[in-house]
Amino acid sequence: MGQSIDSMLQNKAQHAKAISMEKEIEHKAIADWLTNVAQKRDKRAFTELFRFFAPKIQRIATSKYGNESLAAEVVQETMTNVWRKAHLFDASKGAPTTWVYTVMRNVSFDLLRKIKSKKEDNLSDDFWPLVESVEEDVKVFEDHLASKEMMACIDKLPDPQKSVVKGFYFMEMSQEQLAEHLDVPLGTIKSRLRLALARLKQHMGEIHD
Amino acid sequence: MIKHHPNSELLEKFADGELPASIAAGIAIHVEMCPVCKVAVAELTEQRSAIHFESSDLEMPMSELNIASMVEEITLSDEIDIAIADKEKSISVKGEEYILPRALTNMAMSKWSSIGHLARARFSIDEEPLRASLLQIQAxxxxPEHTHKGFELTVLVDGHFEDExxxxxxxxFILLDAEHTHSPVTKDGCLCYTVANDAQHFTQGINKLLNPIGSFIY
Structure with missing residues (x-):
């Protein structure tokens, strides 16, 4: 044993420090990608996120479920949610890797429940909220009056778009359920939502400019 | 003060998303109310994500073509999921008002039925033999004293009760198995979320005749 305990420990400590610095840099990069996806719908940032997470998720899900096509579904669903929910990530609440892990865990839970119990009740976001506490959200909304503004904007939408937006975001109906409920093709629901969101973005932009 | 918590094994499985929905809901109700377990679950989740996401050895390679086409497909739609700020849902049972825990807000519930001081609504979770219910015991x-043939999980949502x-x-968060006998009594009335995997078994005298209550609660 040529090396003294002291120097071994020192080496270890330095090594640990190097690793934790590397982690910090990595976390910063991931958090920046998430922010760019949320704010700019940045496809390049999303591609980086995809390259970082998808092969890891594929491996986790394959070893957990022993089924590659199910694993591919977990990858697809998780990354879709990362694209659609990036604005819910809050860097002050924890590491971006933990946030994506939560998204993956929730997706897997709902997917497995769908397979096992034939239930599409998507309970995961109630069990493991992606947005921390409800009271806090309400406060944020009240502070910015954003929720009132948003409602006012929604009320200005043409009726067909209004009902789709309300059904989808406030009553949490799926696009398929809405299509059935309103008796129009699925494509129509999709395009109404797209139009409505474009219009909402425009309205909200005007207010904040 | 919350005194009864899920054990660490349950918390770990909860953090991993590996419990049946009925049990996960019970833990979620507890975690929502218990800051200690909330921190524990957050830490477990962070540990798991560090293990799985912070080493590039643990990857299954994907082809460039595959990556490009999946990214293309996902980013085709610009829609975002808006979080709904106000999700609070309240229920009224026999004149009492309760705010439902967040975990239960989207679980489909049956109508309330009652016997004596008890009222019950079942959740349609489809996890037989597990059954989840909300149980109200009025003030x-x-x-009646009973044992559990299987196990019985009770999470107190509102009010108090006491037993032996x-x-x-x-x-x-109270998890009882076949070894335990108890006869819960409530002074101020209570609302409980319960999960059981078999009917309760009444053990004493006339109460043996009450076995329909056993299956009522289950």
């Missing part, structure tokens, strides 16, 4: 009410083992309050 001054009790459940202690006094329980909002947020307490």
């Amino acid at each position: 001054g009410g009790s459940v 083992l202690g006094i329980y309050g909002p947020g307490d």
